[in-house]
Amino acid sequence: GQNIDQPTEMTATEGAIVQINCTYQTSGFNGLFWYQQHAGEAPTFLSYNVLDGLEEKGRFSSFLSRSKGYSYLLLKELQMKDSASYLCAVRDNRQGNLIFGKGTKLSVKP
Amino acid sequence: DSGVTQTPKHLITATGQRVTLRCSPRSGDLSVYWYQQSLDQGLQFLIQYYNGEERAKGNILERFSAQQFPDLHSELNLSSLELGDSALYFCASSVAPSGTGDYGYTFGSGTRLTVV
Numbered sequence: 457g458q459n460i461d462q463p464t465e466m467t468a469t470e471g472a473i474v475q476i477n478c479t480y481q482t483s484g485f486n487g488l489f490w491y492q493q494h495a496g497e498a499p500t501f502l503s504y505n506v507l508d509g510l511e512e513k514g515r516f517s518s519f520l521s522r523s524k525g526y527s528y529l530l531l532k533e534l535q536m537k538d539s540a541s542y543l544c545a546v547r548d549n550r551q552g553n554l555i556f557g558k559g560t561k562l563s564v565k566p
Numbered sequence: 567d568s569g570v571t572q573t574p575k576h577l578i579t580a581t582g583q584r585v586t587l588r589c590s591p592r593s594g595d596l597s598v599y600w601y602q603q604s605l606d607q608g609l610q611f612l613i614q615y616y617n618g619e620e621r622a623k624g625n626i627l628e629r630f631s632a633q634q635f636p637d638l639h640s641e642l643n644l645s646s647l648e649l650g651d652s653a654l655y656f657c658a659s660s661v662a663p664s665g666t667g668d669y670g671y672t673f674g675s676g677t678r679l680t681v682v
Binding site for chain 1: 656662671
């Protein structure tokens with residue numbers, strides 16, 4: 457089975473950098489995803505990692521260590537609009553569907 | 567607009583009733599996934615269809631059922647509704663059936679179901 461852990465809530469200041477961690481346990485790894493979800497809205501795709509290392513996309517970067525079962529999402533130059541939940545998900549190796557963590561609610565303060 | 571269309575956006579119904587939620591996937595996507603999101607839980611995978619066939623099943627209750635039609639739209643049927651079924655129900659779609667590649671999902675805007 458799959459188990460995904462991420463902090464429930466985080467707070468950061470506008471303009472700062474924040475790192476959201478995700479640890480996972482899976483019977484067979486087949487990719488890790490990060491999604492952003494504003495309250496009451498649909499999740500939107502942010503990043504995908506399947507190999508170890510850092511993937512950078514503008515202000516957002518995602519890192520993966522398969523041997524440690526660990527990923528993080530790094531958000532730079534935080535803006536108020538970044539206040540949202542950030543969902544870590546792994547692909548179920550057997551069925552292929554995404555299994556989501558409960559999400560980390562990020563509050564960005566002025 | 568993500569290209570995934572869900573109707574209705576809001577639904578209020580009484581316990582014991584039955585409802586149908588509808589999803590039209592993004593053009594070209596053959597896979598449809600249904601997820602339930604309640605306040606204290608993350609996105610819980612319910613079921614997946616690929617090109618009309620059931621592909622994967624998650625923690626879907628026996629009171630719930632789904633299907634995908636030849637035009638690829640999908641319906642999620644929820645029956646004998648209970649207060650605990652109140653949640654956001656999301657549909658997502660993707661090109662690939664499963665397993666390989668950088669195939670993230672595209673989510674619809676969801677149906678908020680309230681059971682009273």
